[in-house]
Amino acid sequence: MIDFKNVSKLYNGNVKAIDDISMTVEEGEFVILLGPSGCGKTTLLRMVNQLESISDGEISIQGQNVKQMDKIKMRRNTGYVIQSNGLFPNMTIEDNTMIVPDLLGWDRKKKRDRFNYLMDLLGMNPDDYRKRFPHELSGGQQQRIGVARAMASDPPVMLMDEPFGALDPIIREKVQDEFLAIQKEVKKTILFVSHDIDEAVRMGDKIALLRDGSIMQYDRPTDMLIQPKNEFVSDFVGKDRVLRSMSLYTVQNLVDTFGLKNKEETILDTKEISIHTSLRVAISMILNQEADQLVIINDAGEAQGSLTFDLIEKFLHQEVKGA
Numbered sequence: 001m002i003d004f005k006n007v008s009k010l011y012n013g014n015v016k017a018i019d020d021i022s023m024t025v026e027e028g029e030f031v032i033l034l035g036p037s038g039c040g041k042t043t044l045l046r047m048v049n050q051l052e053s054i055s056d057g058e059i060s061i062q063g064q065n066v067k068q069m070d071k072i073k074m075r076r077n078t079g080y081v082i083q084s085n086g087l088f089p090n091m092t093i094e095d096n097t098m099i100v101p102d103l104l105g106w107d108r109k110k111k112r113d114r115f116n117y118l119m120d121l122l123g124m125n126p127d128d129y130r131k132r133f134p135h136e137l138s139g140g141q142q143q144r145i146g147v148a149r150a151m152a153s154d155p156p157v158m159l160m161d162e163p164f165g166a167l168d169p170i171i172r173e174k175v176q177d178e179f180l181a182i183q184k185e186v187k188k189t190i191l192f193v194s195h196d197i198d199e200a201v202r203m204g205d206k207i208a209l210l211r212d213g214s215i216m217q218y219d220r221p222t223d224m225l226i227q228p229k230n231e232f233v234s235d236f237v238g239k240d241r242v243l244r245s246m247s248l249y250t251v252q253n254l255v256d257t258f259g260l261k262n263k264e265e266t267i268l269d270t271k272e273i274s275i276h277t278s279l280r281v282a283i284s285m286i287l288n289q290e291a292d293q294l295v296i297i298n299d300a301g302e303a304q305g306s307l308t309f310d311l312i313e314k315f316l317h318q319e320v321k322g323a
């Protein structure tokens with residue numbers, strides 16, 4: 001778990017890059033720091049592993065104040081991946097990957113086993129790459145090695161600063177997918193910087209949207225899309241983006257996915273809705289507080305179950321994330 005408590009950052013005593021941020025990243029959660037260039041994403045990330053000092057407030061990793069961690073402990077606890085993968089050009093892939101384990105004094109066998117394991121995880125044959133050098137690999141492969149290196153000592157926390165930003169769009173999506181698949185297995189606590197809303201929605205369990213060093217909204221992607229807290233958020237995620245995508249689905253699609261849900265007798269504020277109505281209209285009715293529960297009516301005019309905000313939200317979450 002990463003905990004930020006009233007964290008601020010002043011550069012040169014006057015540039016306020018981070019302004020009183022408090023947020024919690026839960027164990028095993030994948031959180032995106034999103035926002036336009038210069039909003040403070042990199043600064044916030046680098047304060048976690050103390051590559052930048054904290055001017056005010058406190059950051060802790062699993063209950064431990066990061067200021068009190070020495071360099072070795074920090075390396076053990078956090079893996080760090082950056083866009084220009086930072087591989088050393090005259091070190092082999094295996095040596096590059098095992099820099100932190102080296103620092104931690106692992107023996108040869110333990111390092112080799114770990115290298116083999118990580119390469120398998122990334123879908124790369126360890127023996128094909130062990131003795132090669134970074135320039136012999138494609139950009140996508142180098143970036144995968146960057147990820148492997150950050151995971152080498154199995155740190156609970158991964159800090160990733162636009163790690164796939166330099167890749168072309170097709171390779172990028174592939175590497176994103178691979179990384180998501182790996183995350184499903186390893187369940188790291190991840191802070192991941194991006195300026196790309198599509199990447200954020202695809203990858204994140206939650207998104208923290210920043211502007212001028214402050215958090216505008218910290219939410220699940222679908223909640224941010226459906227209920228942006230202010231003008232800045234809705235502009236950033238793209239106005240009407242969700243509503244537009246919702247007009248692609250009808251109540252029928254949702255029923256096909258989840259089956260019929262019985263009307264909840266405790267929710268009194270209801271309204272009828274045809275099974276052929278688009279979800280865009282359905283959610284507008286709920287958000288405009290026309291009703292808290294929509295009763296689905298079939299072609300014969302019979303009640304067919306009910307629809308609540310939670311259910312629509314669940315459906316969208318699944319659709320948007322393609323899960």
Ligand SMILES: Nc1ncnc2c1ncn2[C@@H]1O[C@H](COP(=O)(O)OP(=O)(O)O)[C@@H](O)[C@H]1O
Binds near residue numbers: 012017038040041
């Ligand atoms: N080393 C530095 N010295 C002075 N100002 C900096 C430094 N690094 C970043 N800044 C400023 O802090 C703000 C946030 O920068 P940064 O964290 O790099 O944003 P992002 O990663 O979101 O693009 C910007 O105004 C930037 O100019």
Ligand SMILES: [Mg+2]
Binds near residue numbers: 041042043193
């Ligand atoms: Mg940055």
